[in-house]
Amino acid sequence: MPDQILFALEVTLNGLMAGVLYSLVALGFVLIFKASGIFNFAQGVMALFAALTLVGFQTGQVPFAHLVNVLFGTHVEHFGWTMPTLAAIAATMAVMVVMALLVERLVLKGLINQAPIILFMATIGLAYFLEGFGDIMWGADIKRLEVGLPQGLSETIDAATFAWFGYGFFIDRLDIVAALVAAALVVSLTLFSQYTRHGRALRAVADDHQAALSVGISLRAIWVLVWSIAGFVALVAGVMWGTKLGVQFSLSLIALKALPVLMLGGFTSIPGAIIGGLIVGVGEKLFEFAVGPLVGGATENWFAYMLALVFLLFRPQGLFGERIIERV
Amino acid sequence: MLYREAGDFKTSYAADGQTFPIAFDRRRYQAVLVLAFGVVPFLVNDYWANAVLVPFLIYAIAAIGLNILTGYCGQVSLGTGGFMAVGAYACYKLMTAFPEVSVLLHILLAGTVTALVGMLFGIPSLRIKGFYLAVATLAAQFFLVWLFNKVPWFYNHSASGQISAPERSVLGLAVTGAATAPWAKYLVCLAFAVGLAWIARNLTRGSLGRQWMAIRDMDIAAEIIGVNPLRAKLTAFAISSFYVGVAGALMFAVYLGAVEVGEAFGVNKAFLVLFMIIIGGLGSIFGSFAGAAFLVLLPVLLKNLLVDGLGWSTALAAHVELMIVGALIVFFLVVEPHGLAQLWRLAKEKLRLWPFPH
Secondary structure, eight states: OOHHHHHHHHHHHHHHHHHHHHHHHHHHHHHHHHHHOOOOTTHHHHHHHHHHHHHHHHHTBOTTHHHHHHHHOOOOOBOSOOOOHHHHHHHHHHHHHHHHHHHIIIIIGGGTTOOHHHHHHHHHHHHHHHHHHHHHHHOSSOBOOOSSOOOSBOHHHHHHHHHHHSSOOOOBHHHHHHHHHHHHHHHHHHHHHHHSHHHHHHHHHHHOHHHHHHTTOOHHHHHHHHHHHHHHHHHHHHHHHHHHHOBSGGGGGHHHHHHHHHHHHOTTOHHHHHHHHHHHHHHHHHHHHHTHHHHTSOTHHHHHHHHHHHHHHHOTTOSSSOOOOOOO | OOSOOTTOOOOSHHHHTOSOOSHHHHHHHHHHHHIIIIIHHHHOOHHHIIIIIHHHHHHHHHHHHHIIIIIITOOOOOOHHHHHHHHHHHHHHHHHHOTTSOHHHHHHHHHHHHHHHHHHHHGGGGTOOTHHHHHHHHHHHHHHHHHHHHOGGGGTTOTTSOEEOOOOEETTEEOSSTTOOHHHHHHHHHHHHHHHHHHHHHHHTSHHHHHHHHHHHOHHHHHHTTOOHHHHHHHHHHHHHHHHHHHHHHIIIIIISEEOHHHHSSHHHHHHHHHHHHHHOTTOHHHHHHHHHHHHHHHHHHIIIIIIISOOOHHHHHHHHHHHHHHHHHHHHHHOTTHHHHHHHHHHHHHHHTTOOO
């Protein structure tokens, strides 16, 4: 096979893997949107916050160390112990649940019956708050996240493709793990929403808030549940992205990458989030590969948005979204 | 007792339909204008002009622009930063291509160019609604910033990739470039802000403004009663972008002088202006000024308090500021969704009845 096609193939595979990572963030959006009609802009910052908290617990950082030091003139930085990874993950999850509770109590409760766009803007405010809060709590420096995930070139694939094509493909092992995790996540979320009591309640709320209320489902409990699950998805995404890029501010920008994914896939569809992610991942990598050198590169910043924009012109609800029916 | 409509008899339609029906309001408004044009320019120093007044006026113009689109016409836009960049770069190209033409004209032309670009990106709004549109406007934001970064023609092939404003003067007085006096900067921005606010106020209470509001409240119903959605939405996008473009041109030419596009007109600018109109009040011209004043003053205040007063590091103060801004957004949306403008309206309503509220 000619080199160009092989390159393109490799780029496509890497695009698929990147797409899986976008899908991970998009999943959190879809979950909250389905259950509460809220477009949660803070999902990316939640991933950052979760990753920050995880690193903080692992390395035994003192929360709010900077603030405490400034206020009381002390010099505390670390507790002097390190937490095993699993315990740190559990502790982080507890923090995310507390956050879900607070969000429901302080933000959502006061905004019942408001227009969706108002709720959207409230989540932008939440994103800003959480970003500042995370930085104050754990410090804004770039941190390394080490949870024992494999990283680097996958020799097996390299060797196998070299044997077939005479050219070894470069695939990051972390990306393969991410793909497996995403698959597991989707399967478990589907099982949860199909076969458990809470999952069914969740689907009922997604279908119709008032009908769900009338059969005795507590909306507020469901919202806490949904935000906790979204917190969990954010944690998974934060671990993946944090391992890949280091835990830093730019992690919160992955939310901006997930938005076109959602537009393509439709806001209400979990498979849509996955497939949208794959399309965006492959599309932007191939576009950068084919057209990028001609126009000066860095097309990844906007390509996904333009793709989604053009696509929406023809299908305003996205690939798998519910048909938008408007009545007066 | 001063704040009454009682005894203030209107004898013509023009008097009946004026913006400030209460005489006290009218005089207060005139007093503010006299103060702003006649007194402040003599008092203003470099710090106040550059840290507070000029950015306040420029952001107020941008906020009015976004308010026309989001507050009046109901189309949420996250592309403000990109459109400001269009205004800035259009102004730069015009200033360098036609040095003999007045810079004020260039700023207005830059607004017109931005209006055309805004209309182009407004076309999808006819089919895409709500969140989908909000996200679609991000396409404009990222694409435009990328374009100005990557195409050397836009920054005249300068080595740094920056654009910097050449020196231009109006009536023999420098208004752009390094030699500009602080009061000159202030007066130029003030003139634009007052003129544009006056136009916006009158547009929004006229036929066009009512069409926008009908579209905002329910577009299908508006269409049924005879509002043309194509016309209403595209004019909203055009006029809104004109304002935002003028704000971008002023920010580049008068305020900053030299601009790097990703830094000055990034997605954070878009959010900042959106926050201004949320805090100030959606669908209110006064709210645009109030929100801009609030979010320009808040960082200055916090910096003075935390960094200079308490000796905190700037990074920590910046994080506290993020938290406060975020919390305020949520607070305003929960407690007072119509923003500072609504508090102002309530205060005026109370004042009308004071001191006998029953």
